Amino acid sequence: MTNRPPRILVVDDDIDILELLKYNFENEGFDVKAVSVGKSAIRTAKRFLPDLFIIYIMMPDINGIALCEQLRNIPSFHDTYIFFLTANSGNAFQQMVLKTGGDDYIEKLMGIRSLMNKVKAVLRDNFIIQKRIGEISVGELRLDRFKTTVSYKNNAVPVSEAEFELLFFFAQNPGRIINLETIMNAISIPDVYPYHKTVRRYIDDLKTKISPDVIQITHNNEFRFGLT
DSSP: OSOOOOOEEEEEHHHHHHHHHHHHHHHOOOOOEEOGGGGGGGHHHHHHSEEEEEEOOOSSSSSSSHHHHHHHHHHHGSSSSEEEEEEEOOHHHHHHHHHTTOOOEGGGGGOOHHHHHHHHHTTTTTTOTTTTTTEETTTTTEEETTEEEEETTTEEEEEEEEHHHHHHHHSTTTTTTOOHHHHHOOOTTTOOOOOOOHHHHHHHHHHHHTOTTEEETTTSEEEEOOOO
C-alpha cells in the first residue's frame, strides 16, 4: 500500500448492509466500493485492486466461498485479505471457510463494530490476522489451526478455544507490542466476550501451561510474544 487510503471491496446482496458498511468505513477514511452482485465482484476487483475484501457468503448468484476460490486463483489477490461475513457459526463451516482461503470470518450478529475493528487492525495498524494459515511454528512451539492443537517441546498443551485464538494472534505478530484493546479488536471468541480481565486471565493461563516467557508483559502493561 502507498499513501493512498486503504481500499475495501464489499460484496453482499443486501443493499442495506452494503450502504451501512460503505458509510461507516468511508467515515473512517477508507476508500470503499460496494458490489451487490457476486458475479461482477471479480471484474470490479481487477479495476479497483482492493487491499481487503468483505464478502457475504450466502449470495444467490455465486456464494462467497466460490467467489473466494476464484479470487485466490488470480495472482494479484493471492495475499489480499478476505474477510467473510456469515450467519453460520458452526465450527465445521468456519474451518471450510478458512481452508477455502478466507483470512477471518465475522458473524453478522456480532455487529459492524467488530468487523470495523478487525479491518482497522490489519489495514491501519498492520497487524496480521490470517487464519487461513493452517500451521505456525515458532521455535519449539507448534500451532495447528485446523486441529486446534498446540505443542511445546514436542509435548501437547491443552488449551481452550479462546486461549488458542490468543496464542495464534500473538504468534503471527512476533515482536509487536500489543495492548489489550488491540487483542479485543483482533480476535473473535464465540460465546466469550474478551473483556480486559478475561483476556488477562487467558494470558496468565498460557504462561503457566507453556512458558513464563511465551507472552511477556511490558512495563506499560502491554504484551509481546516472547518465544523465538
